[in-house]
Amino acid sequence: MSGPRIVYNEGYLDEQTKRVVRRALLKGVAIPGFQVPFASREVPMPRGWGTGGVQVTASIIGPDDTLKVIDQGADDTTNAVSIRAFFEKVAGAASTTRTDEATIIQTRHRIPETPLTDNQIMVYQVPIPEPLRFLEPRETETRRLHALEEYGLMYVKLYEDIARYGHIAKTYDYPVLVNNRYVMAPSPIPSFDNPKMHQSPALQLFGAGREKRIYAIPPYTDVESLGFDDYPFEPQRFEQPCEICESTEVYLDEVLIDDQGGVMFVCSDTDHCERTLTARELDQSNTDQSNTDQSSTDPITDHITDPLTEVNA
Amino acid sequence: MSTLTPHNHTPGFATPVRDAQQVFRAVLQALARPTTPQPVIVELLPPAPLGATIGAVILALCDEQTPLWLDQALRASPEVCAWIVFHTGARIVDSAGDAVFVIASSPHSAPRLADLARGTDEEPHRSATLVIDACCAPTIGALTASGPGIPGVARWDGAGLPSDFLGQWHENHSLFPRGVDIILAAETAVLGLPRTTALVDADTHEHQHQHQHQQEQEQEQEQEQDKRSA
Numbered sequence: 001m002s003g004p005r006i007v008y009n010e011g012y013l014d015e016q017t018k019r020v021v022r023r024a025l026l027k028g029v030a031i032p033g034f035q036v037p038f039a040s041r042e043v044p045m046p047r048g049w050g051t052g053g054v055q056v057t058a059s060i061i062g063p064d065d066t067l068k069v070i071d072q073g074a075d076d077t078t079n080a081v082s083i084r085a086f087f088e089k090v091a092g093a094a095s096t097t098r099t100d101e102a103t104i105i106q107t108r109h110r111i112p113e114t115p116l117t118d119n120q121i122m123v124y125q126v127p128i129p130e131p132l133r134f135l136e137p138r139e140t141e142t143r144r145l146h147a148l149e150e151y152g153l154m155y156v157k158l159y160e161d162i163a164r165y166g167h168i169a170k171t172y173d174y175p176v177l178v179n180n181r182y183v184m185a186p187s188p189i190p191s192f193d194n195p196k197m198h199q200s201p202a203l204q205l206f207g208a209g210r211e212k213r214i215y216a217i218p219p220y221t222d223v224e225s226l227g228f229d230d231y232p233f234e235p236q237r238f239e240q241p242c243e244i245c246e247s248t249e250v251y252l253d254e255v256l257i258d259d260q261g262g263v264m265f266v267c268s269d270t271d272h273c274e275r276t277l278t279a280r281e282l283d284q285s286n287t288d289q290s291n292t293d294q295s296s297t298d299p300i301t302d303h304i305t306d307p308l309t310e311v312n313a
Numbered sequence: 314m315s316t317l318t319p320h321n322h323t324p325g326f327a328t329p330v331r332d333a334q335q336v337f338r339a340v341l342q343a344l345a346r347p348t349t350p351q352p353v354i355v356e357l358l359p360p361a362p363l364g365a366t367i368g369a370v371i372l373a374l375c376d377e378q379t380p381l382w383l384d385q386a387l388r389a390s391p392e393v394c395a396w397i398v399f400h401t402g403a404r405i406v407d408s409a410g411d412a413v414f415v416i417a418s419s420p421h422s423a424p425r426l427a428d429l430a431r432g433t434d435e436e437p438h439r440s441a442t443l444v445i446d447a448c449c450a451p452t453i454g455a456l457t458a459s460g461p462g463i464p465g466v467a468r469w470d471g472a473g474l475p476s477d478f479l480g481q482w483h484e485n486h487s488l489f490p491r492g493v494d495i496i497l498a499a500e501t502a503v504l505g506l507p508r509t510t511a512l513v514d515a516d517t518h519e520h521q522h523q524h525q526h527q528q529e530q531e532q533e534q535e536q537e538q539d540k541r542s543a
Contacts, residue, residue, distance in 0.1 A: 010330045010331070011330070012336070015329065015330065015333065016376060017339075018333070018334075019333075019373075019374060019376050021374075021378070022337045022341070022373075022374065023374060025341060025493070026340065026341060026344055026442070027438035027440075027494075028438075029344045029345050029462075030344055030492075030494045030505065030507035030509065031437050031438060031489075031490050031508070032509065033460050033508075034437060034438065034490060036438045037438075056513070059337075060334075060337070060338060060341065061334075062331060062334040062335060062338065063331065098449075111341055132350075135318055143435045143436075144435060146435075147433075147434035147435040148434070149419065173528075179461050179509065180491065181489065182490075201464075203341070203342070203345045216345075217460040217461075218345045218346070218462040218464055218507075218509075219345060219346060219464075220463060220464045221461035221462065221463065222461075242498070250402065298370075
């Protein structure tokens with residue numbers, strides 16, 4: 001009783017739409033940090049769920065590509081799984097959860113912990129591309145401010161944070177200055193990830209579907225997080241290691257593990273966490289084999305057995 | 314305008330979707346990594362004197378929304394005009410300043426950058442993209458390129474651009490964020506020159522570098538003096 005099967009163009013979008021997006025991408029790359037308007041089309045998901053990222057990915061992806069999609073660092077959330085499945089179906093592209101195997105990484109809210117390489121493209125899903133939007137609601141005015149390189153408003157906002165809280169209180173979507181010219185919203189990534197954008201070997205593309213803007217940072221481009229000489233930008237830091245894989249210097253998520261308010265801190269980058277844990281276990285089994293008389297109980301692995309299953313559930 | 318007849322009817326991309334995607338990816342990487350050639354492997358037989366790679370770039374990027382300007386050699390060929398119009402639907406314009414894509418069949422036939430659309434301060438993206446067929450072009454000497462997309466500095470041979478090009482490019486570069494972007498199409502590769510790329514003669518580069526350094530030092534000294542007097 002199935003109806004006729006709908007056949008979409010390869011990559012879902014029609015060729016005309018792809019060309020519009022592609023031309024916007026080229027101008028975006030030529031003017032790092034500048035928001036290029038484009039005719040955002042409908043894709044099979046609601047606006048605000050990553051339609052900009054999906055349109056950018058659809059316009060660049062080919063059958064030779066391997067796509068990774070992360071949502072807050074995780075490969076296994078609904079949105080990430082659906083978008084991966086979508087492109088497997090409509091673009092014939094392979095997909096992966098491993099950062100080092102991906103050629104295109106579409107992301108919402110994180111940059112992977114594994115260092116990016118020259119042959120990778122990052123695609124960011126952007127909810128609000130205009131960094132000045134909450135300071136100046138008029139689009140005509142923000143455009144002029146960008147044209148005049150007039151970013152006083154943004155510095156006043158950062159200054160007010162310092163006056164009120166003693167430090168710059170913004171911890172995500174922390175504004176950056178790209179190539180010493182445009183102030184740009186890096187999408188709601190944690191400020192922890194901001195330093196990874198600076199001189200990144202990978203090309204970084206940003207798509208805002210609802211707001212109809214595309215912008216880009218070419219590889220090896222200066223990306224400076226705003227700050228003052230006496231109050232410089234300070235990315236978030238974490239004191240404790242990940243409770244699953246013991247990685248340090250990574251971005252951690254707080255995960256509730258019981259009804260008593262118990263929490264654990266684990267890597268937000270699931271791929272990084274899995275691979276570090278596997279490598280560590282391999283290492284451990286090797287050493288266990290070499291000196292068998294030593295007992296193999298590991299307090300940490302024992303401790304996290306229950307929470308792990310809960311996290312994966 | 315010439316019409317298409319069975320005699321001048323040569324096909325476009327064999328697999329339009331995949332070929333367009335491959336060519337676009339090469340152009341995207343070319344503009345993202347200036348002066349590094351990006352391979353374009355597409356079978357295409359556009360009518361002479363249009364080269365295969367430049368033809369592929371036109372098919373991949375142009376449509377009825379992008380007015381095209383063709384240089385004299387291309388414009389004089391009715392087959393080329395007919396081929397482009399048939400496959401893309403693009404309008405061919407008389408004035409280079411009205412075009413979104415400006416197509417030149419050789420580095421020497423390219424119009425002056427100052428005559429092309431360079432966008433406005435508020436809309437710098439509304440500028441022309443100059444696509445030049447640089448097949449078999451002789452090198453013009455050693456240039457040094459720097460800017461976004463280039464780790465450190467890169468050496469480049471200049472791909473046969475005319476001798477006054479460097480001066481024009483310097484002006485174009487200084488207009489940032491306004492400016493023209495260039496795509497150079499060689500036999501089996503494309504090479505990008507976005508407005509952000511700074512080009513200098515390799516011989517004068519070191520001298521300029523020293524000069525810049527001196528200027529910076531002087532500026533710093535001035536600033537310190539200003540601070541003291543304030």
